[in-house]
Amino acid sequence: MAKRIADSTVRRLSAYLRFLEDFESRGLETISSEELAQRGGTTSAQVRKDLSFFGSFGKRGLGYSVPELAGRLREILGLGREWKVIIIGAGKIGAALAQYRGFRQRGFLILAAYDANEEKIGRNLEGIPVRDIAQLERDVKQDHPDIAVLTVPGDEAQKVLDRVVKTGIKAILNFAPTQLQAPADVTVKTVNMAMELEGLSYALTNRE
Amino acid sequence: MAKRIADSTVRRLSAYLRFLEDFESRGLETISSEELAQRGGTTSAQVRKDLSFFGSFGKRGLGYSVPELAGRLREILGLGREWKVIIIGAGKIGAALAQYRGFRQRGFLILAAYDANEEKIGRNLEGIPVRDIAQLERDVKQDHPDIAVLTVPGDEAQKVLDRVVKTGIKAILNFAPTQLQAPADVTVKTVNMAMELEGLSYALTNRE
């Protein structure tokens, strides 16, 4: 897997996989780059270029085998296995995520949520136990979660992140509206609603 | 405001504004592009280039006036006014957003949430009324919301979006894990957690 693949490429692969699954469930056998492109709001050349980074699995004149390409994309994206996830911060957003079915559906298993608030500790979020953040290190050592989802207030996010990084977790999904600093071998993805909203505000304001 | 500004640029402006507000609250008067860059995980040249699209408001040798630049960024991003927001879908994610303080703080006023579920209609989400989706068109005509946040299941998202677009709303923040089609004069931003997670999965899988 020599080359460095751009983030935007990976996001598109993820989108293609979603369409393929839709096609798969409707029993279609093959799909062309053009069809895939239209669904994904891009161009057929883009689709082919994206796929070409990983090999060539289409048939000229015919297109791509839907199940084969779907399988190949799952493999590339690392979705062939189960990933263990912990949620840090059992507030409203944490709770909403805990019940989000998309996680389980794609092989992301939520082990637990952590919080410092005594009233929340010991309770349940849609079947997911809320544990004391104090036992984070011990639990990680035992359960080996792969991914930590941060849903803590912005002013605590960096401190919590540092702590999570120290446990050895290498992938973080951050919902705090803060730019976080992490070592190079740790991947942090930030979902920043404030930023998206401001993007909309900008678009509404600057129309020609 | 002649030029077309890239999406990534707008996102960075939004990030700069956040740091500036932090600086502002600590009473600092000026800031250099280098300081701004370090906070935002970018380079000083990038910061200056981003700002230069909108004019030149720094002082050579000194840097930027914090309050002045913050004000200018708010103006560029259209944050000088209040934007009215409606939430469509009063499920867990809708509820989490309804209580999210970041909205109000940045001038986004949530008017109401809409749902089709009779048990939810008439209730309250953190003080925000849940109304019948059937009255959407009537309410929009009266209240003129600027932005609609979609937190409906993926398979309904396109249908709901079409309906929202027909009411004349021009900006949509979509939380459904679906690629949506909208006319060119409507801005749709999608927050896709599944995609971010798969990005993490990819990163964990493809390490050298």
Added chain:
DNA sequence: CTTAACTTGTGAATTCATTCACAAGCCTAG
């Protein structure tokens, strides 16, 4: 077997975004 209609895979061309590098401006100290 031949032709026509498709569709892939991929170098080359183009467009877009980031980084470099430096003249020009501003401030402070002496």
Added chain:
DNA sequence: CTAGGCTTGTGAATGAATTCACAAGTTAAG
């Protein structure tokens, strides 16, 4: 007033991502 230290603003250079365009396969029909 001058010199030295900073920092901006911006063309030019570089780098990255996207689009073009076409040879090379594949299929189906005649």
